[in-house]
Amino acid sequence: xxxxxxxxxxxxxxxxxxxxxxxxxxxxxxxxxxxxxxxxxxxxxxxxxxxxxxxxxxxxxxxxxxxxxxxxxxxxxxxxxxxxxxxxxxxxxxxxxxxxxxxxxxxxxxxxxx
Amino acid sequence: xxxxxxxxxxxxxxxxxxxxxxxxxxxxxxxxxxxxxxxxxxxxxxxxxxxxxxxxxxxxxxxxxxxxxxxxxxxxxxxxxxxxxxxxxxxxxxxxxxxxxxxxxxxxxxxxxxxx
Numbered sequence: 001x002x003x004x005x006x007x008x009x010x011x012x013x014x015x016x017x018x019x020x021x022x023x024x025x026x027x028x029x030x031x032x033x034x035x036x037x038x039x040x041x042x043x044x045x046x047x048x049x050x051x052x053x054x055x056x057x058x059x060x061x062x063x064x065x066x067x068x069x070x071x072x073x074x075x076x077x078x079x080x081x082x083x084x085x086x087x088x089x090x091x092x093x094x095x096x097x098x099x100x101x102x103x104x105x106x107x108x109x110x111x112x113x114x
Numbered sequence: 115x116x117x118x119x120x121x122x123x124x125x126x127x128x129x130x131x132x133x134x135x136x137x138x139x140x141x142x143x144x145x146x147x148x149x150x151x152x153x154x155x156x157x158x159x160x161x162x163x164x165x166x167x168x169x170x171x172x173x174x175x176x177x178x179x180x181x182x183x184x185x186x187x188x189x190x191x192x193x194x195x196x197x198x199x200x201x202x203x204x205x206x207x208x209x210x211x212x213x214x215x216x217x218x219x220x221x222x223x224x225x226x227x228x229x230x
Contacts, residue, residue, distance in 0.1 A: 105158040
């Protein structure tokens with residue numbers, strides 16, 4: 001399966017600031033996704049990162065708050081903008097090599113907002 | 115709304131005990147089904163998957179799961195657990211209409227603690 005590198009692994013940020021999380025894959029993949037795991041809860045899909053076009057966001061998530069880039073088939077970024085304590089979560093990147101293939105996950109970014 | 119329900123939030127077993135973790139989903143159509151595992155300090159890993167064919171699926175480390183369409187269930191089993199199976203287990207579903215979008219819907223997770 002693809003090797004996924006996610007950076008940073010953790011960060012502590014001030015309220016009102018923004019943080020960009022990077023996801024790098026060692027091979028070209030069809031699809032890349034961003035998930036959020038809030039404390040004590042399960043994973044929720046934020047958006048699908050589309051190569052060369054705007055991301056597809058799930059209900060409850062908007063581009064202004066979570067801008068996403070995917071400049072090529074191996075790299076994507078997620079920005080958490082204007083952070084508040086409610087954004088404290090683990091953010092995970094996942095990739096799908098092809099259609100009807102399982103998703104594989106990165107190590108996640110543990111984000112705490114003071 | 116589509117959802118996935120895992121019956122047990124926290125399971126404690128002794129080594130060599132048998133394991134069954136329940137998973138039910140709410141979607142009337144065709145689905146792809148998955149179990150993921152997260153060992154302490156590690157990332158989510160795929161344990162097994164079901165796309166089609168034999169409803170009894172075998173995964174890594176001796177785990178298996180059975181898809182029962184009539185019950186909308188995909189329970190995870192292992193005949194004899196080991197201390198190293200201590201982890202969090204997530205059931206996940208992709209409704210078939212979402213196979214192009216890849217939207218994984220996760221259950222709440224079950225924490226398994228195996229006592230040596």
